[in-house]
Amino acid sequence: MSQALHTPPSTAAVPAETPAQLAARFGLSVSGARPTLRAYVRQLWARRHFITAFATAKLTAQYSQAKLGQLWQVANPLLNAAVYYFIxxxxxxxxxxxxxxxxxxxxxxxxxxxxxxxxMAGTRAISGNLGLVRALHFPRAALPISFCLQQLQQLLFSMAALLVILLCFGVPVSLSWVLAIPALVLQFMFNAGMAMIMARMGAKTPDIAQLMPFLLRTWMYVSGVMWSIDKLTKNSDLPPAVMTALEINPAAVYIDLMRFALIDSFHASQLPHHVWPAATGWALLVGVGGFIYFWKAEETYGRG
Known part of the structure; x- marks a missing residue:
């Protein structure tokens, strides 16, 4: 009886909880972990007011130090057009x-x-805003999307000047002007997808921002900005593959759609075949594909 009372307690060690078990017990999650795609979309939608406010603030601040202020939003593309017209x-x-x-x-x-x-704005969306990315928790796709929205807002200012130019040069108001709305929606989807692709690449390799102006300038020259692709392909001995590439070039597709919508003398015969399916296909392929590509690296942005 005495021996039983003085038996020392068992010293068997209780296994310690792993960090993962502790986190699960207290309801903790990894900071910056990539959510599911559906949850990511919901997070973006919940921050839609931040995206629009951030885009508007960036647009307002862009020319805040200039004497002419927001007039440069219209003056810059007009000056570019004047230079291209002369050359x-x-x-x-x-x-x-x-x-x-x-x-x-x-x-x-x-x-x-x-x-x-x-x-260009998407290329620097992450690498140029590391302080914001590291300080706050939010879906990082909000940044390239907000930069695209900023550029869309700037385009709408320019479109007002464009309509004045059309009227001054005798282009009549037409019901086809309404087609500019779906064309811009599709172009915005394409641009946002490209911005997200470049944002992920720019976050890993910031030097790519130095290369982009040269690539974009080359792309511009083959997109029919200053010359007619339709006129070239009808009077050229270019290989069929080259002519097809020129016609389905996404930049040229959206430019031609806008010209068809706004300019009475730009006829449907000047558009490439199946232009609306091509515009929709580019918007879905690059827009959705770029979003998924960006989302897959969500947890890496701002680290290292």
Whole structure:
């Protein structure tokens, strides 16, 4: 009896909980972990007000130090169009045989600038905002999307000037102008997808931002911004594969759609075959594909 009372307690060690077990017991999760795709979309939608407010604030601040202020939103693309008109329209003669060449050129410059600026802004969306990325928890796709929205807002300012130019050069108001709305929606989807692709690449390799201006300039020259692709393909001995590539070039597709919508002398016969399916296909392929590509690296942004 005495021996039983003095038996020392068992010293068998209780196994310690792993960090994962502790986190599960207290309801903790890994900071910055990638959510499911559906949850990620819900998070983005919940922050839609932040995305629009951030885009508007960036647009307002862009020219806040300039004397002319927000007038530069219209002046910049107009000056570019004037330079291109002198070099390509006058010196190189690309205006010959193109009806309403100035509206044709200005439309191409404005629509191309939307794509170019969206991609350039997307390239620096993560690498240029590391302080914000590391300080706050939010779906990182909000940044490239907000930059594309900023460029869309800037384009809408430019479109007001474009409509004035169309009227000044005798282009009549037409019901086809309504087609500009779906064309811009599809182009925005394409631009947002490209911006997200470049944002992920730029986050890993910031030096790519130095290469992009050269690639975009090359892309511009083959997109029919200053010259007519339809005129070239009808009077050229280019291989069929090259002509097809020029026609389905996404930048050229969206430029041609906008010209068809706004310019009365730009006829449907000048559009490539199946232009609306091509525009929709590019928007879905690059928009959805770019979003998924960006989401897959969500947990890596801002680290290292």
């Amino acid at each position: 390509f329209g006058v010196l190189l003669g690309t205006k010959h045989g193109v009806p309403d060449y100035i509206p044709f050129l200005v439309t191409g410059v404005f629509i191309w600038t939307f794509t170019q600026s969206s991609i």
